Amino acid sequence: MIARNELLRVYRDRTALFFILVLPVVIMVIIGSTFFGEAGDxxxxxxxxxxxxxxxxxxxxxxxxxxxxxxxxxxxxxxxxxxxxxxxxxxxxxxxxxxxxxxxxxxxxxxxxxxxxxxxxxxxxxxxxxxxxxxxxxxxxxxxxxxxxxxxxxxxxQTTIDVPVMATGTPAEDDVNQFSYTAPANLVLFVFVNSLAIAASIVQARQLGVLNRIRAGPLRTSTILVGFGLSRVLFSIVQSLLLLSVGALVFGVDFGDPVGVALLVLAFSLLCAGAGLLVGSVARNGDQAQAIGIPVAIALGMLGGAMWPLEIVGPTMRGIGHAVPHAWAMDAWVELVFEGGSARTVLGEVGILLAFAAVLLLIGSRLLHRRLSAI
CATH class of the missing domain: 3.40.1710.10 (abc type-2 transporter like domain)
Incomplete structure (x- = not known):
């Protein structure tokens, strides 16, 4: 019930829908057309x-x-x-x-x-x-x-001689287009940004007394925590599916092995849910949640290669970038989209994302539990 109500409240907000679906697609088109297109010499x-x-x-x-x-x-x-x-x-x-x-x-x-x-x-x-x-x-x-x-x-x-060439490894597919990097990059960036942005709803629920009324009923604190956490996971999954659908149907992006994509989306959604719970538990009001969450999410996206490939930066910045989960998510997407990887080849990155998610979910749920217990 809590998870359903949270999702309905978010998707009834037209402003939220703009940032969830419209803005990522616009950014995808601009960046893909500007930096990855080719024409002429x-x-x-x-x-x-x-x-x-x-x-x-x-x-x-x-x-x-x-x-x-x-x-x-x-x-x-x-x-x-x-x-x-x-x-x-x-x-x-x-x-x-x-x-x-x-x-x-x-x-x-x-x-x-x-x-x-x-x-x-x-x-x-x-x-x-x-x-x-x-x-x-x-x-x-x-x-x-x-x-x-x-x-x-x-x-x-001199006449030319044709020499047979045998390629080893897995080359990129011929039909990879200019949106093949920007589509998953925008998914990583905006799903995380919006997950932290909607953390304000947890703060507002505390301020408006919604949590007081929920706790007055038969629900235990652990059930309330599961409801809020599940709503964040479902929100991230739904937004990921929307962006994947736009990337595949509108821009013709081949995201690779469906099982690998599903594992990656699930792991990253759990991570986003943990980050959202953490921000929602430490912020004092809704404005503060967005003022903290959105800049932090954008900064992590920049470090982790969600705004530009980490291959264009030096080894030091590349190492720093892999201190944040976004870099591991982008490594997995590159493996799936550009290198023909499978679920098995991205298990390492998925495992690291799950480790990040476990830490954030643990810290966020404990802090939110304290907040609820203090009401």
């Missing part, structure tokens, strides 16, 4: 620290490819920032002497595979050309530049 930033004929040739060949368009950079930090923010799809840094070429990419972006293929092809071709010319110069003592011209002429006449 893919921009790639180039830093040439060699300034030689060879480095200029590498840059020219990359730019001449039908898929890429080069942009000149001089500052590495600026290039890395533009790769992270999506202004360019990748960065190419040619070291002095052209002894090393570094490719900076975002592993989540769909264009990464295309960029790597083109750049590797250019470097392989130039490596073969230069190697053949140097070998001829070493053996015959002839001029390297002349042998480079000879290599170019012979290369133009």
């Amino acid at each position: 893919l921009p790639i930033g180039v830093i040439d620290r060699d300034q030689s004929e060879l480095s200029a040739r590498i840059e020219r060949l990359v730019d001449d490819s039908p898929a890429l368009a080069t942009r000149r950079y001089t500052d590495l930090d600026a290039l890395e920032l533009d790769v992270r923010t999506g202004r360019v799809d990748a960065g190419l840094v040619i070291a002095p002497g052209a002894e090393r070429v570094e490719l900076i990419t975002d592993p989540i972006r769909r264009s990464t595979g295309t960029v790597r293929t083109v750049v590797r092809g250019v470097l392989a071709g130039e490596g073969a050309r230069l190697g053949a010319a140097r070998l001829a110069s070493d053996l015959t003592g002839t001029d390297l530049d002349a042998n480079l011209l000879t290599a170019d002429a012979l290369g133009a006449e």
